Amino acid sequence: MANEPPGVIGKGIAIRGNLSGEGDLIIEGTVEGEISLKNHLTIEETGVVRADIKSERLTIRGEMSGNIEASDRVAIQANARVTSDIKAPVVVIEDGARFKGKVDMDVELPDGIL
Amino acid sequence: MANVIGKSIVIDGEISGDEDLVVQGTVKGKIMLKESLLVESSGTVEADIQTQNVEISGAVTGDIQAFSKVEIKSDGRVVGNIKAPRILIADGAKFKGNVDMDR
Numbered sequence: 057m058a059n060e061p062p063g064v065i066g067k068g069i070a071i072r073g074n075l076s077g078e079g080d081l082i083i084e085g086t087v088e089g090e091i092s093l094k095n096h097l098t099i100e101e102t103g104v105v106r107a108d109i110k111s112e113r114l115t116i117r118g119e120m121s122g123n124i125e126a127s128d129r130v131a132i133q134a135n136a137r138v139t140s141d142i143k144a145p146v147v148v149i150e151d152g153a154r155f156k157g158k159v160d161m162d163v164e165l166p167d168g169i170l
Numbered sequence: 171m172a173n174v175i176g177k178s179i180v181i182d183g184e185i186s187g188d189e190d191l192v193v194q195g196t197v198k199g200k201i202m203l204k205e206s207l208l209v210e211s212s213g214t215v216e217a218d219i220q221t222q223n224v225e226i227s228g229a230v231t232g233d234i235q236a237f238s239k240v241e242i243k244s245d246g247r248v249v250g251n252i253k254a255p256r257i258l259i260a261d262g263a264k265f266k267g268n269v270d271m272d273r
Contacts, residue, residue: 164264
């Protein structure tokens with residue numbers, strides 16, 4: 057599965073509804089609704105996603121709003137514009153990214169604090 | 171000449187000033203600075219923070235407001251809400267709370 061080339065939703069494509077499946081997926085177009093993907097989802101700079109997303113890994117370079125739940129990691133890259141509540145073990149926000157919302161990683165604090 | 175709160179120092183109260191501050195020890199209460207705050211990996215801060223810049227490699231609980239930038243480095247652990255025009259979270263950092271980048 058991991059060796060298959062990623063699926064691509066190109067610039068001229070708009071999807072409204074539920075999207076689910078396995079394998080890697082790259083979104084360059086527009087998706088509204090719900091996305092549930094087993095593997096790696098990438099929202100490219102031209103991509104616009106208004107959806108709740110569940111995936112293993114998520115990389116955002118475009119525009120995204122909705123809730124995110126990732127089992128591995130979420131990377132919000134420099135030109136991304138994201139409004140979301142995120143739950144994931146690893147969340148990376150790069151300099152230049154626009155983000156608004158909640159981040160929930162499991163945080164272990166030293167003893168004696170809170 | 172950096173201001174340093176060393177590893178064996180515990181402060182319970184309010185810190186304010188217009189110079190950079192490095193925290194290697196423990197601060198509880200409130201920190202208000204016109205310049206930058208650096209919480210090193212040995213540092214523990216349980217305080218609301220209001221500064222120009224914050225760079226965190228240690229542990230912070232509390233709300234953070236920065237006028238320029240908040241940076242959570244890969245060793246940093248933060249629980250609280252962050253409000254700043256620029257917010258960076260490095261790979262490996264742990265964070266729980268709200269992020270507000272409105273300008």
